[in-house]
Amino acid sequence: MNESTCAHVNGKRVALPARPNVTLVGWLRDELQLTGTHRACDTAQCGACTVLVEGAAVKSCNVLACQVSGANIRTVEGLAAEGGPLHPLQRAFGEHHALQCGYCTSGMLMRAAAMVEEGVPAEPEAVAHALGGNICRCTGYEGIVKAICQGLREIRAGKLA
């Protein structure tokens, strides 16, 4: 395996698929069995498939796996340390009733995780604006925005990213 035929998923080096016509979400879910990332609209609108590539939020249904060879990819499975406590964002989502059906949730969490580095202020208007690429049909967004504001504050205060 060399850098052009593998990628790093949640810290683990994994071989990329042999055929190029595989999207990142297809590879993660169908070949790596990392089904935390969800396929909803499959047309790059809803953001449920959001993962991090080199720390940047991307819609994994609109990226080919072979485009991200050699890259560090983080999915929702990689948010909390293996066997460890919930990530501050995950805990905040629970506390603020930020999910109902859960379909958009992993995409929301990964989008929020990227907001730390982006410098999005932990304020409702800024967070809501930053969520422009993520749709939720259940919650009406209020709990999601509150949870992300809390999560961003805690992470920036040093409470375990």
Add this chain to the structure above:
Amino acid sequence: MNAFEYRRATTVGHVVAWLRDEPDAKLLAGGQTLLASMQLGMAAPPVLIDLQSLPELQDIRLEQDHLWVGAMCTHARIARLQLVRDALPGIAKLAGGIADQQVRNRGTIGGSVANADPAACWPAGLLASGATLVTDRREISADDFFQGLFTTALAPDEVLVGVKFPRAGALHYVKFEQAASRFALVGAAVWRGPSGVRVALTGLGHGITRWPEAEAALSRRFAPLELHGTDFPADLCTGDLHASAKYRAHLAAVLTARAVALHQEHA
């Protein structure tokens, strides 16, 4: 998604040669339009040529009279780079308003411009700014480059390498988003500089266009009220389920006036 051959180019020469050998090949920039099209079955290229490993297409730098932006620069990078925000804040703001952060992290200025979607933001910004498009073999003015719906002056084997934005002058771009797609229902870019005023509109339906009547009016007096009572010609606009032609024509005037007001605010 159709089966295809995937190639990663390491020189622009490769890309040109491959395009000549494989006339049905498509260039893969950020993939935010192309991959979605392929998944919907609207495109099925047998060969994809990935441009991400061409370092010369990633450069952003200030030259004496222009800002150089490489074709493979993402909207996100253009929006956040301090040197762009300082030199041409209107360009940074246009970039930061495209779609959403996830799309901006992958989508590129070159991909947007070469595709020339009639509702895209970058073509309007380039046309208003009087930008120059640089390919592997020549330079093309924005006025000559954009030729209608999804149509540019690029030859089938020609590769866009970057864009030169004049440093003189200022740009303000205002768009009214179609709520679901986030594309511009109509977008108005107004540039004011040493050579006068340029107005470019996107979203009207027949490809991006300048608006000579507005430019003349604003050259007489640069104020939003100069456009009061002047709509873009409705017969040059499209009517569809999102908006009537008349609505688009009126919106064009409203947004152009707002862009002028932004110029006055920031003067």
